[in-house]
Amino acid sequence: EAARRELDCTLYSMVGEDLPFSTHLESLETARTWGFKISDAIALCRDMEEIDAFIRHWDTARKALPFATDGVVIKVNDFALRNRLGFTAKAPRWAVAYKFKAERALTRLLSVDFQVGRTGAVTPVANLEPVLLAGTVVKRASLHNAEQIALLDIRLGDGVYVEKGGEIIPKITGVDLGSRPEGSRPFEFVARCPECGTELVKYEGEARHYCPNQGHCPPQIVGRIVHFISRKAMNIDGLGDETVQLLYDSGLVADAADLYDLRREQLAVLPRLGEKSADNIINSIEKSKQVPFARVLFAIGIRFVGEATARNLAAQFRSIDELMAATTEELVAAEEVGEKIAVSIADFFRDETARKLVARLREKGLRFEAEEKALSSDALDGLRFVISGTFARHSRDRLKELIEQHGGRHTGSVSAQTDFLLAGDNIGPAKLTKARKLDVRIIDEAEFESMIAGGTAVAETPSRSASSPVSAEKPQKNEAAEEIKPVQTSLFE
Ligand SMILES: [Zn+2]
Structure with missing residues (x-):
């Protein structure tokens, strides 16, 4: 089938450590001699004028290409320069995309x-x-x-x-x-x-x-079920939009919880579904009971609660009961949760139909609690952190991970419940002021490291100038640099 469709692949980058080339173009030309397909729409430009000319040329010439394209990527050719430029958290500093006018x-x-x-x-x-x-x-x-x-x-x-x-x-x-x-x-x-x-x-x-x-408008009901079964939510295979519509129209499924009452015989007689797909669907529905809490929280479709927010909420509140009991202030303190989302969560759980749905899904055996991860230590047990600024040795995501691994929690904003403000460079002044006002202890990266190393060396005073020594047996590694992998992130290639 693949051969019949004449699929093709054009390569645009050689990836590896210590490549024996000093420039991008050289690496591509070598790959071409090895038999790989390399685009002919590449040029080495020596200044901005040449880059402009290249863009102007391809803005029209691209229409004759045998594939669709909507932009150009401009890259630094010299690998040594690329290394010096490095990456931001999201993208390389040595490549930039130019998009043609639509x-x-x-x-x-x-x-x-x-x-x-x-x-x-x-x-x-x-x-x-x-x-x-x-x-x-x-x-x-x-x-x-x-x-x-x-x-x-x-x-x-x-x-x-x-x-x-x-x-x-x-x-x-x-x-x-x-x-x-x-x-x-x-x-x-x-x-x-x-x-x-x-x-x-x-x-x-x-x-x-x-x-x-919400309760009785058919496309909303069907839409919610379709969202519930989607890949990033409960990931129920074999059930597409059309099948959900069919199940709804035939009266078999009126909400997501009804899926868990479906029997194989009911599915097998539906048009376009055979016994085999019926089996698949039933298995897949059963398997979805293992989907972790964060994704269940995303699946139940609280307005404005996307995938990432659901993950943050699950990490913060650990169970649906804790989430339902949370006050607006507690909700807003969670990572990336603002007033709008907090109000929407409260509205959702105030709704009778939604509460009944959650109760029924729970009865069916879905996960409404976050599983306890194996902890590296309990050094930070029960402590709440807020992270702000940029750090020399760890990325912020890594710091969050470390906090969780050692039994602590992290939230997005400083409140009376916060124990520590982990402060890096360029820390937000509002956070700093609030932390000082609430007498929250402010620590730096080194103090944090000694806390998780089991050391008791937490500064006595809430001052970040007193940086305690990092325990000697822990070698200092540049983890931030290791975590960022040199991947091509361009949309255009
Ligand atoms: Zn309607």
Whole structure:
């Protein structure tokens, strides 16, 4: 199958330690002599003018390439210079991406559909006269929200400009007023949910309209189940969007907990599902009971609680009971949790339907508690840390890991519960002031290391100038440098 599709691969970097080359270009040219495919759209530029000329050339020439591309990557050629430049936490300092201006096409807006998502958000979708754009025929485009439509004054029948940016769905970016049909009227956004008829609402500070009928609006129910089974949530294999819709329509599943009551015979008789896929689904549902708490928390679909937030919440609160009992102040103190998320969490658990769902999922055996990790020591048992600034020897993520490994906890902001502020360089002045006001002990990296080394050498006074010696048997390694791996992060290659 792969051969039939004529798949191909063009390589753009040689990776390894102590490569016997002094430049990027040299390494690629050598790889080419070994038989690897290397792009011909590469040039060595000696100054900014040559880089500009290269970009200008490929802005048009790229349209003749046998593949789609939307940018150029400019890299430092000299490996020694690259080493000196190094990396930021996210990307190399020796490479930068240039993105071409998105292609644009003019077409006509025929009609607008309204889609209701799992959160109840109503998204207007434009149906367009089919138009060729960057190699594909575009028939639909996102209109974002009512404000955006009003801002651009988009009307039915208008000639509209569509652009394809980084997103999969193209968007409408402007109106050709010259071709506006006579007698057209400003566009009116629907007042009621197109799916369940409930009057739409707008929340403060949000541009979108929502259908507030969470409990009974079909696409919201189905959307929540689809989110629940998705790969990053419960990862239930074999159940796609269509099957979930089918299960909902046939009355077998009305919420995520119902999945755990499904029997093989019920699935096997559904259209397009055989016995084998029914088995797969049942096994996969059973297996999902082992999914860790953080992902279960993501799966239950609390508004604004994404994957990372769920992870932070799980690390901080350890169980659904602790999370449900948390006050707004405690929630906001958690890593990367702001007022908006805290309010949303409180709203979620106040909702009767949501509480019942959690109770039922728990009955089915899903994990609502974080598992206890094997600790390296209990040196920091029960202590709460806040990390701020940049550090010489460890990355912040590594410091968080170390705190957890030794039985401590870390939170995002300083509060009366904070025991230590672990302060690096360029520490936020607000954090420092608050820590001083609340008499939180301020320590530096070296003091922290001696704490986890089992040493008792914690400074007596809340001052970061008193740095205690690091225990001698621990060799000083530059872990920060080791942790950052030289990976190519560009989107364009
Ligand atoms: Zn609705």
